[in-house]
Amino acid sequence: MLTVALLKENKDLVISGLRKKFVAQPEQIVDQVLEADSRRRTLQFELDGILSESNQKAKQIGELMKSGQKEAAEKLRAETAASKETSKALQEQLQQAESEVQALLVKLPNLPHHSVPEGRSAEDNVVVLEKGEKPTLAADALPHWDLIKKYDIIDFELGNKITGAGFPVYKNKGARIQRALIQFFLDQAVEAGYMEVQVPIFVNEDSAYGTGQLPDKDGQMYYATEDNLYVIPTAEVPITNIYRDVILKSEDLPIKNVGYTPCFRREAGSWGADVRGLNRLHQFDKVEIVQIATPENSYEVLLEMRNHIQGLLEQLELPFRILHLCGGDMSFTSALTYDFEVYSAAQKKWLEVSSVSNFESYQANRLKLRYKAEGKTQLLHTLNGSALALPRILAALLENNQSPEGIMIPKVLHRYTGFDKI
RNA sequence: AGAGAGUUGGCAGAGUGGUCGAUUGCGGCGGUCUUGAAAACCGUUGACCGUGCGAGCGGUCCGGGGGUUCGAAUCCCUCACUCUCUACCA
Numbered sequence: 243m244l245t246v247a248l249l250k251e252n253k254d255l256v257i258s259g260l261r262k263k264f265v266a267q268p269e270q271i272v273d274q275v276l277e278a279d280s281r282r283r284t285l286q287f288e289l290d291g292i293l294s295e296s297n298q299k300a301k302q303i304g305e306l307m308k309s310g311q312k313e314a315a316e317k318l319r320a321e322t323a324a325s326k327e328t329s330k331a332l333q334e335q336l337q338q339a340e341s342e343v344q345a346l347l348v349k350l351p352n353l354p355h356h357s358v359p360e361g362r363s364a365e366d367n368v369v370v371l372e373k374g375e376k377p378t379l380a381a382d383a384l385p386h387w388d389l390i391k392k393y394d395i396i397d398f399e400l401g402n403k404i405t406g407a408g409f410p411v412y413k414n415k416g417a418r419i420q421r422a423l424i425q426f427f428l429d430q431a432v433e434a435g436y437m438e439v440q441v442p443i444f445v446n447e448d449s450a451y452g453t454g455q456l457p458d459k460d461g462q463m464y465y466a467t468e469d470n471l472y473v474i475p476t477a478e479v480p481i482t483n484i485y486r487d488v489i490l491k492s493e494d495l496p497i498k499n500v501g502y503t504p505c506f507r508r509e510a511g512s513w514g515a516d517v518r519g520l521n522r523l524h525q526f527d528k529v530e531i532v533q534i535a536t537p538e539n540s541y542e543v544l545l546e547m548r549n550h551i552q553g554l555l556e557q558l559e560l561p562f563r564i565l566h567l568c569g570g571d572m573s574f575t576s577a578l579t580y581d582f583e584v585y586s587a588a589q590k591k592w593l594e595v596s597s598v599s600n601f602e603s604y605q606a607n608r609l610k611l612r613y614k615a616e617g618k619t620q621l622l623h624t625l626n627g628s629a630l631a632l633p634r635i636l637a638a639l640l641e642n643n644q645s646p647e648g649i650m651i652p653k654v655l656h657r658y659t660g661f662d663k664i
Numbered sequence: 665a666g667a668g669a670g671u672u673g674g675c676a677g678a679g680u681g682g683u684c685g686a687u688u689g690c691g692g693c694g695g696u697c698u699u700g701a702a703a704a705c706c707g708u709u710g711a712c713c714g715u716g717c718g719a720g721c722g723g724u725c726c727g728g729g730g731g732u733u734c735g736a737a738u739c740c741c742u743c744a745c746u747c748u749c750u751a752c753c754a
Contacts, residue, residue: 286714290723297723300735304682307734319734326734446744489711610711619711 243347243454243607245621246279259353262569264362275346282339289332292325299325348457352604354569355541355578361568367581368568371552374561377587377642385588386637387519389644390416393664396520408509408524415664419639419651420527422658423632424502427529427554431500431629434550436531439501441480444471449483452609454575454601464506477503477530478626482605485534490613490622496543497534500629502527520633521593528631532624534611537603540623541578544600547627548580551596554630557654560638561585563592577602584634588641593634598627640664 249256249272260268299322306315359368390396395416401409412420432438450456450472455463464473474480481501490497505528531550535543548564555562567579582596603621606612612619643650648663656662 283714286723290714293724294722296734300733301683303734308682315734322734 243604244350244353245603245607246275246343246347249275250279256353260350262354262358262360263351263572264570265351271346271350275343278339278342278346282336282343285332285336285339289329289336292329292332296322296325296329351574352577352601354572354576355600355602357566358572358578359566359568362570363568364571366568367565367571370564370566370580372561372563373552373556374559374585376561376585379587379641379644380646383588383641383644385519386586386640389640389649390519393649395419395664398519406524408522410520410523415659415661418661419636419655419659419664420632422655423630423635424527424529425658426655427629428500428502430554430557431529431531431550434498436498436500439481439484439499441477441484441501441503443474443480443503443506444469445474445479445483446471449479449486452486453479453482453605454608455479458574461510462508464508473506474503475507476505476628477501477528478532481530481532482609482624482626485611485624486609488609488611489619490534490611492536492613492615495534495536495613495622496539497532499532500529501532502529504528505631520637521589523633526631526633529629530626531629532626534606535623535625536613536615537621537623540600540602540625543623544578544580544598544625547598547625547629551582551598551627551629555582555584555595557652558635558639559652560635560642562595573597573599575599575601575604577604582630584638586634586638586641588644589637593638595634595638596628596630598625598629600625 244256253272253276257268257272260272265271299318303315303318303322306312306318359366361367384392393415395413397411397413398407400411401407404411428438444466447456447470450463455472455475459475463475465471466473472479480503481499484499485497504525506525507523509522509524531547533543533547552562552564562582562584565581565583567576567581572579576599579597579599581594582598583592584595585591586593601624603623605624606621609624611622611624613622639652640649643652650663651659651661
């Protein structure tokens, strides 16, 4: 969430940033926020005065009662009735103004970093790096949805039977390569200094709100009505919420956490084209890296995370490219996002396998995640990235590495899989 | 799931209607002493909102929300969570 102070002090900057993210009528919304906020301040000022008076009187009544001056106390008590009504009314108005500000702010996305390219859709994203060789496959090469049948390693029909579409069953070497990838990703992150955490995959409303899934992505998450819990769409939610309502010390920074979780997405509305096989699932596995950094070095940290992810793809010997997302294609909460895509040779398609973002203080403001510096408490910056999401990695590995002898497993995974081909 | 007991500052733990943002201890920070350290002693130690150039001043916060009262950490309602016993279970 953006801060009112930012809207007030850098109004033009905010408006042009919102425009870059294609927010409709940004100046109108900003003005509404500022109006509601100034109303809020006036009300607060009035209310404080009245409360101060009432506090004084209550004290006096107490003293008079104690010293036995009942009549004087009664007289004073009668006087309080009026101010009580006024303060109650003011309190309601104040609350109203506060929630107005809140409701408006919550609907504003984060501002894009100045380097973010202009553009409305994926076509406007800028390729910042392309690396690795696209394999030339035999004429009879199969897409992964055929390969998994041929080698009987992932069973969608079985998933349909047990749960429904988008919940596959991994079998045999399919299950084992999943486990190998998770283990490999976790080990790499731990080696890079991330602390491993294992977190709940159900979160409460406060947590879903804290990282910005609510109210923006309501309806995209599975929701357990009976207990009012959301099933996580990414480990970002529980991991980042570890630090909700926390004031960190400078020496604790940066915080580096990594966690593996299954992720659940309803993908309402997006079912249709481009969703065959492993390309889009309701449940998938992902290793997520999260960092919390000071505003001064969060962009350095973002690059460090980008390099970490790049290292994983290089070790897996997959051709990939990095995109600098344009304003229109970025997520609601992000200030700068790099997407990683791997090339899946049989589909002849780039598949998104990771997204690494700096949220600056947008999440931190909602989370009330702060630190003390030079005696002042101020908001931190949060960052996260997939390192990595499994299904599309697996799709690319299967397609790119198919051969008459079987599917060759990248060397780096052998010690995890215990086999070198499928 | 049933019965009962709880939730207070970084932690422990007092406080059952008035001067309580809250006794005290620990921890943290600063200082005295010391070659240095420990011990001892002294001081200090929350967040948020408003207002002011500023020192400051005012307001809110004792799990969340609501209520009673001139006045609530303290009484009432409600929700969440924790603990104990019973039941169940990996």
